[in-house]
Amino acid sequence: MDGQYLLELRHITKSFGGVRALQGVSVAVGFREVLAIVGDNGAGKSTLMKIASGALAPDDGETWLEGRPIVIRNPRHAAALGIQMVYQDLALVDCLDVVTNLYLGREHCWRFCGIDVLRRRDMEENTKRHLKQLGVDLPDVRTAVRNLSGGQRQVTAISRAVFWGTKLVIMDEPTAALGVRESGTVNQLIRSLPQQDLSVIVISHNLEHVFHIADRVVVLRQGKKVGERLIKETCPEEVVRMITGAEPPTEDAA
Amino acid sequence: MEKDEGMRVSALVRAVLRRRSTLLRVASVASRHARVLVASAGLLLMCLALTLMSPYFLTVPNVLNVLRQASIIAILSVGMTYAILTGGIDLSVGSVLAFSSVVSAVLMKSNFPLVPSLAAALCTGALCGAVSGALIIGRMRMPPFISTLATMSIARGLTMVITGGMPIYGLPSTFAYIGAGYVLGIPVPVVIMAVVYLLACFDLALTRSGVYHYAVGGNEEAARLAGIDTRAVKLRAYVISGITAAISGLVLASRITSVEPLSGLGYELDAIASAVIGGVSLSGGEGSVLGTLIGALIMGVLRNGLNLLDVSTYWQQVVIGVVIAVTVSLAAPPKK
Numbered sequence: 001m002d003g004q005y006l007l008e009l010r011h012i013t014k015s016f017g018g019v020r021a022l023q024g025v026s027v028a029v030g031f032r033e034v035l036a037i038v039g040d041n042g043a044g045k046s047t048l049m050k051i052a053s054g055a056l057a058p059d060d061g062e063t064w065l066e067g068r069p070i071v072i073r074n075p076r077h078a079a080a081l082g083i084q085m086v087y088q089d090l091a092l093v094d095c096l097d098v099v100t101n102l103y104l105g106r107e108h109c110w111r112f113c114g115i116d117v118l119r120r121r122d123m124e125e126n127t128k129r130h131l132k133q134l135g136v137d138l139p140d141v142r143t144a145v146r147n148l149s150g151g152q153r154q155v156t157a158i159s160r161a162v163f164w165g166t167k168l169v170i171m172d173e174p175t176a177a178l179g180v181r182e183s184g185t186v187n188q189l190i191r192s193l194p195q196q197d198l199s200v201i202v203i204s205h206n207l208e209h210v211f212h213i214a215d216r217v218v219v220l221r222q223g224k225k226v227g228e229r230l231i232k233e234t235c236p237e238e239v240v241r242m243i244t245g246a247e248p249p250t251e252d253a254a
Numbered sequence: 255m256e257k258d259e260g261m262r263v264s265a266l267v268r269a270v271l272r273r274r275s276t277l278l279r280v281a282s283v284a285s286r287h288a289r290v291l292v293a294s295a296g297l298l299l300m301c302l303a304l305t306l307m308s309p310y311f312l313t314v315p316n317v318l319n320v321l322r323q324a325s326i327i328a329i330l331s332v333g334m335t336y337a338i339l340t341g342g343i344d345l346s347v348g349s350v351l352a353f354s355s356v357v358s359a360v361l362m363k364s365n366f367p368l369v370p371s372l373a374a375a376l377c378t379g380a381l382c383g384a385v386s387g388a389l390i391i392g393r394m395r396m397p398p399f400i401s402t403l404a405t406m407s408i409a410r411g412l413t414m415v416i417t418g419g420m421p422i423y424g425l426p427s428t429f430a431y432i433g434a435g436y437v438l439g440i441p442v443p444v445v446i447m448a449v450v451y452l453l454a455c456f457d458l459a460l461t462r463s464g465v466y467h468y469a470v471g472g473n474e475e476a477a478r479l480a481g482i483d484t485r486a487v488k489l490r491a492y493v494i495s496g497i498t499a500a501i502s503g504l505v506l507a508s509r510i511t512s513v514e515p516l517s518g519l520g521y522e523l524d525a526i527a528s529a530v531i532g533g534v535s536l537s538g539g540e541g542s543v544l545g546t547l548i549g550a551l552i553m554g555v556l557r558n559g560l561n562l563l564d565v566s567t568y569w570q571q572v573v574i575g576v577v578i579a580v581t582v583s584l585a586a587p588p589k590k
Contacts, residue, residue, distance in 0.1 A: 076481060091479045093472040095539040096465075104469060105480030107462045116462035147261070 004067045006031050006199045007052065007083070007168055012061035014047055021047040022058075023223045029168065032194035035201045036210040036231075039220035040243055045203045048220070049170050052201070053085035054078035082167035086174065090157040094146035098138060099127045101145055102160050134159055135192060151182025155189050162198060169193065170201045175209055187213050207236045219243055259288045289533030290545040296581065297552050304559040311562055318441055324554025325447040326509075327524045328547060329502040332454045333383075333495030334525040335546045339458070340491045341471040341538030342398030346386055347499040347525055349409035351518035354378040354496075355503035356413050359422045359513040368428050375500045382409055383496025387489035402492075406522070417515040425511045433508030443505045450498060454543040467491055472539025527574070528553060531581050552577070 005028040014022040022044045029035040037045050050056040052063075054072040063070055065081060072078045075085065092101050103123050109116035127141050136155045138148070145153055154174055161169050174190065175183040191213045193200050204210050210217060211231060219227040219242040226249040227242040241247035263284060284291060304311040330347050337344035358375035362368065382405055389401035396404075435442045458464040466487045469477040478484050499518075507513045532549030534541030556577060560570045 075479065087479070091473070091476040093469050093476050093539065095472040095535075096468055100465060100469075104477070105482050107465070109462050118460055118462060118465065120460070 004031075005029060005064070006033075006066060008062075008064040009048065009052060010062045010064065012048065012051060012058045014044075014051065014056065014058050020223050022051075024061075025220065025223070025225050027218050027225065029199050029201055031199060032197060033199050033216065034190065034194060034214045035199070036214035036217045037201060037203050037220060038205070038207065038210060038217060038239060038243060042222070043220040043243075044223045045220055046172060049085070049172060049201065049203060052078075053083055053170050055085070079164070082165060083170065084161040084164070084166045084168070085170045086157050086161045086172070088172050088176075090153060092145050092153060092157055092160070095144055097144055098131075098141040098148075098156055099124050101156060102127050102130070102163055104160075106164065130163060131159060134162065134189060134196070136189065149182060150178050151185045154178065154182070154186050158186070158189055162193065162196065166198060168199045168201065170203075172203045173205065174202065175204070175206060183209060207239055210239075211236060221245060224249070259292070260284070263288065287542075290542060290548060292584070293532055293545055293548040293552065293581070297548055297555065300552065300555055300559065304555070304562070308559070308562040311559060316558070316562075318444070320551075320554050320558045321444045321447075322441045322509075323558065324550050325441075325443040326502050326506050327521060327528060327553065328447050328550035329450050329498050329505065330521055331525040331528040331546045331550050332450055332543055333498035334522070335454070335529050335534055335541065335543050336458075336467060336491040336494045337398065337402075338526075338529055338534050338536060339467045339471045339538060339541060340488050341474065342390065342488065342491070343402065343526070343536070344383075344386065344492060344495045345399065345402040345522050346382060346406035346409055347495060347502075348518035348521040349406045349413065350379050350382045350496050350499035351503035351506065351521060352513070352515065353382065353409040353413045353503075354500035355507040355513045355517065356416050356422065356515070358504065359425055359507060360416060362425055362429060363422060368426065371429075372504060375504055376497055379496035379498075379500025379503070380493050381496065382499075383493040384489065386496070387492035390492070391485040391488050413515050417513070419515055421512050421514045423512045425507065425513075427511075429508050430511045431508070433505060433511070443509070446501065446505060450501065451543055451547055458543060463487070463490065468539050470538075524553065527578050531578060552581075 008026075008028040010026050011024045012022050012026070013024055025044065025048060027035075027037070027048065037048065039045050047056065051058050052072075054075045054077055063072060070081070072081065072083070078085070093104065096104075099120075107116070108119040108122050108126075110119060124141060131138055131141070134155075136159055138152060138156070145156060148156065158169065158171070158174070171190070175186055178186060187209055190200055190202065202210070202214065214231050216228065216230055217234070217239060218225060219239060221243065226245070227239075227247065229238070238247065301311070310316055330351065334344055334347055354375040357378045358371045361371040361374055366374075386398075386402045386405045389396045389404065390398050432442050432446070437445050456464075458467065466477065466482050467490075469480070469482055470484045470487045474484055477487075503518065506517060528549035529541065529546045530536065530549065531552055532541065532545030532547065534546060553574060556574060557570060560573060565573070
């Protein structure tokens with residue numbers, strides 16, 4: 001287990017037509033770790049995460065999960081492997097309540113004459129317990145997701161991603177649309193996930209948040225990895241320099 | 255709509271009765287079902303007003319009459335609700351009503367036994383729904399409006415072809431029992447309506463396949479990402495719509511012991527109106543069959559009441575249109 005990573009992407013290359021989105025990028029996330037991926041627009045962050053979550057296939061490179069090489073065929077396969085992506089638009093059904101959203105696609109049912117009858121009370125109890133365990137405070141799990149604030153919706157989406165035997169949660173700009181207080185709630189939740197035996201990869205433009213929640217940061221620039229630091233061994237200024245190219249790439253940038 | 259209304263209602267109750275947790279729970283449930291409660295209140299007010307305005311309204315024969323008249327549209331509206339919940343619409347319900355009842359009438363006149371003839375009508379309805387559904391989910395990805403417009407026309411055309419444009423009279427008296435008979439003092443059409451609604455309520459609220467209709471209509475992409483077979487769900491909705499149209503057609507045919515090639519013409523609009531008044535959102539994912547029932551009853555009571563008050567049918571049309579506009583705009587969500 002020592003020195004082994006949860007997910008390793010090795011020498012990932014991806015092009016779209018003539019555009020080289022990723023060139024030989026290697027990124028790894030360890031167990032119970034929050035990894036932040038930063039970089040300017042067009043650096044390749046979203047592309048890399050789409051590959052990690054199975055939405056895209058790389059042109060070249062390898063994916064290793066818990067020390068074994070694998071090929072992630074599609075997002076459903078990724079989810080089955082324990083990799084869950086929280087999408088930008090949250091992929092929640094607004095008019096349905098929190099319980100239904102959490103269980104969407106995987107409802108607990110009684111089978112009765114060939115009909116699947118929902119075990120509503122069971123699912124409601126489990127949802128409340130799960131949210132309590134995550135430290136998420138929602139007033140009413142039976143309220144429609146649409147009636148929740150932006151931050152509450154984000155934590156609902158994250159709670160859903162975490163619900164199903166997940167090992168790795170990938171998030172794309174989770175606090176982008178949120179105010180200060182709501183970002184705090186979401187960041188606190190992200191920060192607490194390693195205690196639940198989860199790893200997290202967060203794409204973010206917000207370095208202040210990155211320095212609050214991440215253990216390590218990887219900097220991408222124009223499709224290449226130009227730097228990787230432990231958060232406690234660096235500072236925002238250095239990271240900014242790496243993002244803009246003012247800092248020369250270090251040897252560990254593959 | 256639900257958010258504003260519901261939030262205001264529950265905020266008010268919370269402020270007044272801070273420590274009454276039971277009442278808080280009631281308020282929370284109420285805010286979730288605001289639309290249906292408002293519609294029910296409207297129905298009650300209307301009944302109250304009509305009771306005061308006409309001595310004939312609240313009599314047993316009249317109430318049974320209202321329910322019996324409303325049952326045809328009400329049954330039709332169940333299928334329409336399914337289609338709208340998945341984010342679509344079914345314009346063909348009126349035509350399928352006619353087509354399926356014509357199929358069963360032709361069989362009955364050829365001395366087919368009653369039950370297989372009824373089953374044939376339901377199968378015809380299901381088949382029409384399947385065709386509508388297939389056009390929507392198939393490679394053509396036709397918008398439901400267009401697909402059901404096509405099946406509406408085809409079904410009506412086939413009805414005219416089979417009947418030669420002429421009504422079919424003289425259906426067996428055993429069949430007439432459906433329309434004219436009573437079960438424990440309640441007209442059979444009303445019993446059928448109750449059974450259909452109970453089944454639909456159960457399906458949509460308590461089963462996995464029922465809940466999926468809301469998911470597909472609310473956010474199809476999210477439903478797909480969650481692993482739901484969105485195409486199967488949509489197909490199911492339209493098949494159910496075809497079946498309820500067929501049931502409705504049988505009830506209508508049995509009441510007049512004949513089938514007319516133009517029966518059901520325009521009924522789809524009444525079905526849509528019932529659903530919309532009852533709080534079903536045309537963009538999908540929201541609403542309940544209970545609301546649709548209230549909507550159908552509102553329209554039935556309105557028509558009956560205006561009849562009792564000797565208002566001409568032309569003016570009745572105007573009133574119904576105004577009621578639709580007012581009820582929908584009263585509870586419409588504020589445009590953001």
